[in-house]
Structure formats: structure tokens, C-alpha cells
Amino acid sequence: MTLKLVSSNKCAGGFQKVFEHDSSELKCKMKFAVFLASEETDKCPVLYWLSGLTCTEQNFITKAGSQIPAAEHGIIIIAPDTSPRRGCDIEGEDQSWDLGTGAGFYVDATQEPWSTNYRMYSYVTQELPKIIDANFPSDPSRVSISGHSGGHGALVCALRNPGKYKAVSAFAPICNPTQCPWGQKAFSSYLGNDRSAWEAYDATALAAAYSGPPLDVLIDQGREDQFLSAGQLLPDNLIAACSQKNLPVVFRLHEGYDHSYYFISSFMRDHMTHHAKFLTA
Numbered sequence: 512m513t514l515k516l517v518s519s520n521k522c523a524g525g526f527q528k529v530f531e532h533d534s535s536e537l538k539c540k541m542k543f544a545v546f547l548a549s550e551e552t553d554k555c556p557v558l559y560w561l562s563g564l565t566c567t568e569q570n571f572i573t574k575a576g577s578q579i580p581a582a583e584h585g586i587i588i589i590a591p592d593t594s595p596r597r598g599c600d601i602e603g604e605d606q607s608w609d610l611g612t613g614a615g616f617y618v619d620a621t622q623e624p625w626s627t628n629y630r631m632y633s634y635v636t637q638e639l640p641k642i643i644d645a646n647f648p649s650d651p652s653r654v655s656i657s658g659h660s661g662g663h664g665a666l667v668c669a670l671r672n673p674g675k676y677k678a679v680s681a682f683a684p685i686c687n688p689t690q691c692p693w694g695q696k697a698f699s700s701y702l703g704n705d706r707s708a709w710e711a712y713d714a715t716a717l718a719a720a721y722s723g724p725p726l727d728v729l730i731d732q733g734r735e736d737q738f739l740s741a742g743q744l745l746p747d748n749l750i751a752a753c754s755q756k757n758l759p760v761v762f763r764l765h766e767g768y769d770h771s772y773y774f775i776s777s778f779m780r781d782h783m784t785h786h787a788k789f790l791t792a
């Protein structure tokens with residue numbers, strides 16, 4: 512498997528790069544971004560970042576302001592594209608911003624016409640880490656994960672794989688997708704009408720059933736987030752499930768902030784500090 516360098520820019524003393532490759536899991540070409548804090552070959556901890564609906568690998572690297580704090584902590588950041596979008600030719604894939612190329616939702620689809628290509632859960636948890644570990648100075652024993660909104664997949668990946676990720680955090684995640692319009696639309700299309708299959712991708716259901724080593728969760732949420740008031744995010748449900756399981760969750764509600772990358776960039780440094788605490792311990 513070859514990686515094609517798409518771009519490379521010096522940034523924060525390191526390099527922000529984008530690569531393209533043929534994905535065996537998604538059966539199409541995919542892009543991912545890599546921030547390398549330095550050109551040293553010593554093994555570094557890795558943070559995977561999952562962006563939300565309508566995003567590609569570009570939104571996070573151009574707007575989140577992650578590179579300077581990542582460089583300070585010596586953390587590699589991997590930010591994959593959010594959906595298969597190159598040459599899948601699925602009818603209707605570009606029709607809505609909350610399904611298809613706009614929103615892969617980090618699930619392994621079981622339903623036609625999605626099931627061949629839409630396997631973002633396996634891509635993010637299996638194929639991509641193998642590629643990263645084979646091509647970059649990453650330490651596979653020091654990995655964590657974060658995401659935004661539709662990047663609630665970060666919570667799902669951590670809760671479904673106890674011990675794999677040292678820490679998890681999220682900005683305004685979709686906390687209980689089985690109970691909100693975005694999740695119900697995506698899950699019925701990708702996973703079918705049997706709602707019991709949806710729970711494997713619902714952070715609240717997974718937290719309620721969690722059994723594994725302690726997992727420290729940090730969640731930041733803007734109080735003026737239009738998707739919070741629209742009932743798409745439902746953080747209270749996740750907090751209740753975590754409390755019942757004694758899963759430590761720090762939830763911060765920030766006055767005046769919305770759902771945008773202006774909000775994310777305001778608190779990105781805190782998330783890098785949270786991850787560094789567990790990755791560099």
C-alpha cells in the first residue's frame with residue numbers, strides 16, 4: 512500500500528501533511544492529514560481526530576488551531592476524511608449534508624447501497640492505525656481520540672475498545688444518536704430498521720454498558736450551539752449514563768459559544784493538555 516503525498520506545510524516547528532491512499536476497507540481512495548511535531552524518528556504518542564458532518568480532512572487542520580499545542584506536547588495528530596467520497600458512485604451520496612459523503616457517521620454500514628464503502632468504523636479503528644504505525648514514528652501503545660459533533664465516533668471508538676485509547680474528548684458531540692433526528696436518519700439508512708443494531712454506535716448506550724479500565728472523558732459544549740437547542744446533541748443523556756457507571760466525565764458548558772470551529776479553537780489547547788496527561792504519563 513503506497514501513500515501519495517498531497518501537501519506538506521511547515522507549521523508550529525513541525526509539518527502539517529496530507530496523504531492519499533487506496534483504502535481496502537472503504538474500497539476507494541481516501542485522504543488523511545498528519546501533523547508531525549518534529550522530524551525526529553523517536554516514537555510519539557498519537558491523537559486521532561474525527562470531524563463532523565460536511566467536513567473533510569481540511570476543516571480541522573485549517574481551523575482548529577491544534578498544531579501549536581500538539582507540537583508542545585510532541586503529539587502526532589491524524590485527521591482522516593469523514594466519508595468515502597472518491598469514486599464510490601453511490602446513487603444519492605451527495606444529496607444531503609447529513610447522509611452520504613456529508614456524513615459517514617463512523618459506522619460500518621450493513622445496508623445497500625452503503626455497505627460496500629461506508630465502513631468508517633473499521634477504517635478508523637483498524638486500517639488507518641496500521642497505515643500510520645507502518646509509515647510514521649507513532650507509538651501504538653500511546654493512542655487517544657477526539658472529535659467534534661458527528662465526530663461522536665471518537666466516543667464510540669473509545670467506549671467499544673476498552674484500553675485501546677488512553678483518553679477521549681469531544682466538542683459538542685452527538686451523544687445519543689439513536690434518540691436524535693441526525694442519528695435516526697443516518698442509522699436507519701446505514702444500519703436498517705432494527706434499532707438494536709444502532710446501539711453499537713451510540714455513546715450513551717455504550718457508556719451504560721461499559722466495562723473496562725477507567726476512561727477519562729472531557730466534553731466541551733457551547734451554550735448557544737444551535738444543534739444543542741435543536742435536540743441533536745443530548746449531552747445530559749450521556750452524562751447520566753456515565754454517572755451510573757462511575758465513568759469520570761468532565762462536561763463544560765461555555766456561555767455564548769456556538770457549534771463552530773471558533774468554539775473548537777477556543778478550547779483546543781485544553782483538549783491537547785487532557786490527552787497529553789494520559790499519553791505522556
Ligand SMILES: N[C@@H](CCC(=O)N[C@@H](CSC=O)C(=O)NCC(=O)O)C(=O)O
Pocket residue numbers: 562563564565566570574608659660661662770771772
Ligand atoms: N451545513 C449546515 C452546517 C454544517 C455544520 O455546521 N457542520 C459542522 C459539523 S455539524 C455536526 O457534525 C462543521 O464542522 N462544519 C465545518 C466547518 O468548517 O465549520 C448548515 O448549513 O446548517
